[in-house]
Amino acid sequence: MLEARNLTISYNERVAVSDVTLTLAPGEITALIGPNGAGKSTLLRTLNGQVRPTSGAVLLDGQSIEKYTRRTIGRRIAVVAQEAELRFPVTVLEFVLGGRFAWASNSGWGWETERDLRIAAEVLNETELNELSERLMNELSGGERQRAVLARALATEASLLLLDEPTANLDLSHQATLLALVRNRCDRRQASSLVITHDLNLAAQFADRILLMKNGKAVRSGKPDEVLTPELLHEVFDVEVLVDAHPVSGAPRVTPVRRS
Amino acid sequence: MTVALSDQTNVIAMRRGRVTLRKTLISCAVLAGALLLALVLLSLVGSEPLPARASLCSLLSFGSTSCGLTQDQFDILFQIRWPRLLLAAAVGGSLATAGASYQALLRNPLAEPYLLGISNGAAVGTMVALVFFGSNEWSRPLLAFAGSLIATLAVYRLARGRAGASPERLILAGVIVTTFLSSVIVFVTTMMDATRIRSFTFWLLGDLSGTSKALLPVTITIAIAGTIALTLNARSLNLLMLGERDAFDLGVEVGRVRIIVFVVASLLVGSSVAASGSVGYVGLVVPHLARLSLGSDNRINIPSAALGGALFVIVADTIARTIIAPRELPVGAITALIGAPLFIYLLKRA
Amino acid sequence: MLPRILLTHAVRALAFALLLAGAFACVSHTREQPDGPVTRTLTDDVGRSVSLPARVTRVISLAPNLTEIVFAVGGGDRLVGNTSYCDYPPEAKSIAKVGDTRTPSLERIIALRPQVVLISTSSQLETFTQQLQSQNIAVFVTDPHDLEGVFRSIDLIGQILGQKEQAASLVKTLRERTAAVEQAVQQSPRVRVFYQVSAEPLYTAGHDAFVTDLMRRAGAESVTANVPGAWPKYSSESALAAKPEAIILPTGGSMGPGNSTVAEALNRSPAALAGRIYKINDDHLARPGPRAVDGLEEMARALHPEAFKQ
Numbered sequence: 001m002l003e004a005r006n007l008t009i010s011y012n013e014r015v016a017v018s019d020v021t022l023t024l025a026p027g028e029i030t031a032l033i034g035p036n037g038a039g040k041s042t043l044l045r046t047l048n049g050q051v052r053p054t055s056g057a058v059l060l061d062g063q064s065i066e067k068y069t070r071r072t073i074g075r076r077i078a079v080v081a082q083e084a085e086l087r088f089p090v091t092v093l094e095f096v097l098g099g100r101f102a103w104a105s106n107s108g109w110g111w112e113t114e115r116d117l118r119i120a121a122e123v124l125n126e127t128e129l130n131e132l133s134e135r136l137m138n139e140l141s142g143g144e145r146q147r148a149v150l151a152r153a154l155a156t157e158a159s160l161l162l163l164d165e166p167t168a169n170l171d172l173s174h175q176a177t178l179l180a181l182v183r184n185r186c187d188r189r190q191a192s193s194l195v196i197t198h199d200l201n202l203a204a205q206f207a208d209r210i211l212l213m214k215n216g217k218a219v220r221s222g223k224p225d226e227v228l229t230p231e232l233l234h235e236v237f238d239v240e241v242l243v244d245a246h247p248v249s250g251a252p253r254v255t256p257v258r259r260s
Numbered sequence: 261m262t263v264a265l266s267d268q269t270n271v272i273a274m275r276r277g278r279v280t281l282r283k284t285l286i287s288c289a290v291l292a293g294a295l296l297l298a299l300v301l302l303s304l305v306g307s308e309p310l311p312a313r314a315s316l317c318s319l320l321s322f323g324s325t326s327c328g329l330t331q332d333q334f335d336i337l338f339q340i341r342w343p344r345l346l347l348a349a350a351v352g353g354s355l356a357t358a359g360a361s362y363q364a365l366l367r368n369p370l371a372e373p374y375l376l377g378i379s380n381g382a383a384v385g386t387m388v389a390l391v392f393f394g395s396n397e398w399s400r401p402l403l404a405f406a407g408s409l410i411a412t413l414a415v416y417r418l419a420r421g422r423a424g425a426s427p428e429r430l431i432l433a434g435v436i437v438t439t440f441l442s443s444v445i446v447f448v449t450t451m452m453d454a455t456r457i458r459s460f461t462f463w464l465l466g467d468l469s470g471t472s473k474a475l476l477p478v479t480i481t482i483a484i485a486g487t488i489a490l491t492l493n494a495r496s497l498n499l500l501m502l503g504e505r506d507a508f509d510l511g512v513e514v515g516r517v518r519i520i521v522f523v524v525a526s527l528l529v530g531s532s533v534a535a536s537g538s539v540g541y542v543g544l545v546v547p548h549l550a551r552l553s554l555g556s557d558n559r560i561n562i563p564s565a566a567l568g569g570a571l572f573v574i575v576a577d578t579i580a581r582t583i584i585a586p587r588e589l590p591v592g593a594i595t596a597l598i599g600a601p602l603f604i605y606l607l608k609r610a
Numbered sequence: 611m612l613p614r615i616l617l618t619h620a621v622r623a624l625a626f627a628l629l630l631a632g633a634f635a636c637v638s639h640t641r642e643q644p645d646g647p648v649t650r651t652l653t654d655d656v657g658r659s660v661s662l663p664a665r666v667t668r669v670i671s672l673a674p675n676l677t678e679i680v681f682a683v684g685g686g687d688r689l690v691g692n693t694s695y696c697d698y699p700p701e702a703k704s705i706a707k708v709g710d711t712r713t714p715s716l717e718r719i720i721a722l723r724p725q726v727v728l729i730s731t732s733s734q735l736e737t738f739t740q741q742l743q744s745q746n747i748a749v750f751v752t753d754p755h756d757l758e759g760v761f762r763s764i765d766l767i768g769q770i771l772g773q774k775e776q777a778a779s780l781v782k783t784l785r786e787r788t789a790a791v792e793q794a795v796q797q798s799p800r801v802r803v804f805y806q807v808s809a810e811p812l813y814t815a816g817h818d819a820f821v822t823d824l825m826r827r828a829g830a831e832s833v834t835a836n837v838p839g840a841w842p843k844y845s846s847e848s849a850l851a852a853k854p855e856a857i858i859l860p861t862g863g864s865m866g867p868g869n870s871t872v873a874e875a876l877n878r879s880p881a882a883l884a885g886r887i888y889k890i891n892d893d894h895l896a897r898p899g900p901r902a903v904d905g906l907e908e909m910a911r912a913l914h915p916e917a918f919k920q
Contacts, residue, residue, distance in 0.1 A: 050505070050508060050509070069513075070508070071513075072511075073511065074511020078510075079509035085367050088369065088501050088502075088556040089551070089556055091278075094278065094279075094557060098499050101496075101499055102510060102511030109491070109492045109493070109494060110495060112278070156510065306845070306847050307845040332853065336851065339875070462811055463811065469810075469812060469845075470810035586844060587816075587837060587839070587842040587843060587845070590843075
């Protein structure tokens, strides 16, 4: 279980995150939403120990995250971010096996075990990439590549998934596929995940909880229908919205309204 | 970049599939065999013809019998050609290993000790050693190491923008460091006497003829130990190659690996520059060809590049010492002749 | 009415133009004809016809051998500038320095108002020459490659400085000394010599080097006499295989005390085994000037001591 207690992160004068408290519960997806510059990514980077908070603490199973080695954290927390630089030719399988690094017995050396290969095969299957496992990452489409990045995160067997805009640049069907995979992991393995997204409707559909942030502060945290209200969204995004229920799922549906 | 690598696909398709310990051992064994064969064969070539059969016979006895070689021929074989070939192999292995690890660490296929100005840093160190501590042979590799480490850190800091280091930015930083250090070199030459300046300008282009017997074992030891040290970090480098943050997230101790690579690669560059001047492009050409034929996995790429680099430089140096015999060219001229066009090709595709 | 911003801009542009013009004025200001009209022409070593004033009173030399020649023909008092390498005769050291042979300072040369600049290399100084000529300063190239060339240089510089007789008598003496050496070593067998310019990397004297001619005259045969170029980098194994009977180390002159040990590859050469390693002042061997004959005598005496026993 991952907890953030009264996190404040400031760079020089600027406060990026201010007094945020949050718990990622097993089996739950928490969506982190808010306008650009709200401190969402900084918060996510703090949760896996990359950014040190100015005050407050991140607790992994009740212990400060700073007490863990990188390797242990790598086994417990997986991050999906928009980074993967592909200047070198790497196959999908090699890429996904990267997720097994933290499980190697030897730090910088060593070879993948049978178990590593089996897990890689499983996640490739899960993400429907098994047919592409021999292809080079550069040859994949955007959606396939994003699935491979997720597959690598799943291959770590981490029970905590932190996803920073995993659906950006993806079309509708790929967005749904990707989040369904995350949902699946949370349901079947009691994993917990935090997803930063700009798509409020997607958040409403997949998240168990939503944390709404503005200017580094947590404005509201709760179930989707508690957070996605016209008043709160107006306050945070400064835009008039209409919120009604999704005809099929019943989740809140947010539609921006033109001010007349 | 997405499209750029697709024409390598055919080559890579042949070897696709995961790199395993077995594949690594096989490829290293093949390369080591080729290196050994090349060492033996190339030691039969030179500006002075030697009787091939007798030379082979003497080589196979490790110099214990002359097999009918005259004293002069024996000396040429064992006192001149072998030390030079061994130095060439050590220098080539060092530079290719350093290049391969810089490329992985900096996520840039164009990173190369010579192009980044790191060799020039080592050259400045060597010059300072020559001018101020001329009598002490050990001061050369030591100060060369210090010089290349400082140049490495300078390039790294310069290349790191807010958005990380793009390949172009890194090359620009390399140009800045190279030109700055070149002017430092010009300054230091004014403190040297005239005979030294002449030998030094030749040496700056990379020259293996001045093989110092005292430093040869040091250069070879550093080449082997450095390659092993970097290979032992190859799995971390595999992840670093795909992004520093991603590597960190996946459990790599990025800071520690970075320091190891900087220090060990500087040691490799420093010891080879102190022994032979700035032999350029080895660190670019060799790892690139290794990636093309064996894949990007550093566990196979780094040791293969080391052996391949040794092979590359002994061939280049044999060309340099025989093509206009009995005169000689600097080996750096030959490696640049092969490397510069490849660099332009890579730059166009990057 | 111009808008104010444009006006300021115009003023700035004007100021810039004035600055540029001022800079050019300094450069393009042409010196008036020095000391009378052109009255004679001489052909230099690269075949250029050089126009010279009748009486030359101000000369700059851009090479140490040319400085030595100027002094030797009695024109030292007219030398107003030379290079930092010019250290002989001792008086040459106190003459204004204009930089070194490769990178002389054009400004300083012009400021010294010479009539003639003597240079020894034609290739690198093409633009340099043009600029001097536009200032009505004659540029005279003399680049001797052998002893005959040195004699010709002495003769030419003598003519330039109006010291024809002194030059002629100097050449005569030098020719006699040369002939005496050649006479003395005529009976002796030629010695196969390796001329080591530097040990690491190994440089030697090739076909075009001045000293190769000197060695021939001194009763030696350079083992690298047929290697193309003047100062080639040489293969260690070829040096070893050449088995020289003697090794000459040019050292101890203005190039410093370096090059005083034999290259490793030559450690077991017949020359090294017999102890026939001779250090000779490099200024006598590498400078194609009057002292080259000293070098010739020193080499001949070292290589053929028997020929000089009285």
